[in-house]
């Protein structure tokens with residue numbers, strides 16, 4: 364490892380040459396202990412993000428560098444956006460290491476949901492996506508649930524090796540590590556966390572006491588998530604913070620639901636039925652007739668149908684996805700925004716910004 368000093372909040376190498384680049388601190392702070400950079404300071408105290416020039420490829424390269432090191436992997440995924448927070452080919456990227464899948468943000472799912480079923484559902488999806496994890500643990504880093512079980516699982520699998528916590532941006536890697544630090548030395552919020560994707564910028568090492576380390580890593584950017592196409596203010600509306608209260612709508616064919624003004628869901632065929640929406644409690648859902656939907660969207664985006672604000676919504680960049688639930692109950696996923704549970708036998712058309720993934724998966728319920 365280099366002996367360059369790093370920001371304890373985000374892992375960026377400290378420098379005092381350019382305030383606009385990662386790791387900036389005034390010269391006078393450079394040689395102090397436990398320094399945080401200007402960007403982390405502003406994130407922690409004002410919740411303001413300073414953009415950096417690192418790309419998706421830079422972060423993948425960092426992850427790929429783990430392949431030559433010894434260690435085990437804790438892959439944090441977001442249960443609310445499981446496939447959206449999946450890294451394809453992770454085992455290949457990090458070298459053939461043991462993988463613990465930590466399914467985070469369990470607190471967002473309705474409490475009535477059966478944990479055992481969620482566990483099996485995750486194991487099944489992981490298998491379909493080509494991974495056979497050595498363990499799956501359900502956690503909520505924020506609420507401190509399942510953390511002891513995760514620690515025990517790590518202890519039983521790591522055989523004295525380092526532990527790398529990896530995942531896509533915003534899944535809660537740093538929040539999780541903060542909880543682990545807090546439970547061992549009592550200090551709170553050592554690492555910077557935020558609702559902005561791309562908070563952590565480089566590896567951050569946390570000593571485990573026996574000469575080995577746990578590492579926080581920068582998240583891999585998933586550009587197919589809605590979170591990348593909204594403003595900072597809108598991000599606060601669409602990112603759920605507490606247990607989601609599903610909103611259930613009884614629809615007839617020819618009716619449409621708007622999720623804010625970001626997504627239009629036309630119910631085309633399948634008789635009267637319910638669409639159960641799992642999105643942030645702050646996101647407005649609006650029902651209308653499909654025949655009026657497009658003109659309403661264009662007139663009311665940014666007003667009745669918000670977020671987005673009207674200023675930047677691009678109607679030329681909308682993609683239509685036709686979905687049919689065939690013979691089983693399924694969830695329509697709108698990556699980074701949420702999902703809608705629909706029973707068998709429905710045809711729907713979903714309009715969303717063209718970069719955002721829209722697809723069906725077996726229902727979590």
Ligand SMILES: Nc1nc2c(ncn2[C@@H]2O[C@H](COP(=O)(O)OP(=O)(O)OP(=O)(O)O)[C@@H](O)[C@H]2O)c(=O)[nH]1
Nearest residue numbers: 504505533534535536537538556557561562563582
């Ligand atoms: N509801 C809920 N939110 C969580 C949980 N864990 C983290 N979050 C929130 O998710 C957001 C991202 O958390 P971070 O810990 O910064 O995520 P990260 O994976 O380190 O993100 P990057 O550093 O950008 O890769 C923050 O707004 C957290 O408060 C959780 O268990 N439940």
Ligand SMILES: [Mg+2]
Nearest residue numbers: 536537562563
């Ligand atoms: Mg982080």
